[in-house]
Amino acid sequence: MTATEMFPVEARPNVEELPIGLQSASFLQNLLGLVAETLEDVVGLDDAAGFIALVGQQMGNQINELYTQALGDRPLDAKTVAHILVDLKNRIEGGFFLIEQDEERIILGNQRCPLGSSVVGHPSLCMMTSNVFGVIVAHHLGYAKVCIEQAIANGDQGCRVVVYTQPTAAAQAAKGREYYRIEPV
Known part of the structure; x- marks a missing residue:
């Protein structure tokens, strides 16, 4: 029996019209979530965060x-850098604000x-935000310490991210990751 005999053209479902929520963005978000889950299960949360941090550094x-x-490869002030952080996250469909x-x-906030x-x-996926923000801020301002105080990933209603731009006592006391400008060799 041939496929045409098994499913005559008029009886064959039109798969393109099925109500399946599968678009590029949702597929990639789901894929990333599964990658993070697999890493966390296999190597643990800390090591998974480390792997994602490496990717975040490259993305940053x-x-x-x-x-x-x-912007013309010129020195940027802290206000411009803050606007860059908000802009980049919102360009990728985040809901960030100063x-x-x-x-x-x-x-x-987010x-x-x-x-x-x-x-x-x-x-562990929050390491993407930490590293992207840290790399950009440190590149332009010389130093960053990124502290993710609240995160949707942890079940919070939103995110609260504090980026210290100077190594003050408050920055040193805060829980987060430090980033420094890498000077060309």
Whole structure:
């Protein structure tokens, strides 16, 4: 029996019209969530965060290069850097906003993770944000310490990210990751 005999053309389902929520963005978000889950299960949360941190550092370098080229490869002030952090996250469908900024820190909020709902339960994925922010801030301001105080990944309603831009006593006391400008050799 042939396929045509088994499923005459008129009886064959039109698969293109099926109500299946499978688009590129949701597929990639789900994929990333599964990668994080697998890493966390196999190597543990700390090592998974380390792997994701390496990817985040590379992404941070690439994204920083895009903004640096677009802005003319000139020194940037802290206000411009803060706007870059918000802009880049919102370009990838995050819901980031500036809460507060002073000479020592940038405080950001977020109501929508660019990685979608797949991030919930996978805090290792927050290393992507930490490293991207840390690389960009340190490149332009010389120093960054990124502290993710609240995270959607941890089940919080939103994210609160504090980026210290100077190695003050408050920065040293805060729990987070430090980043430094890498000078060319």
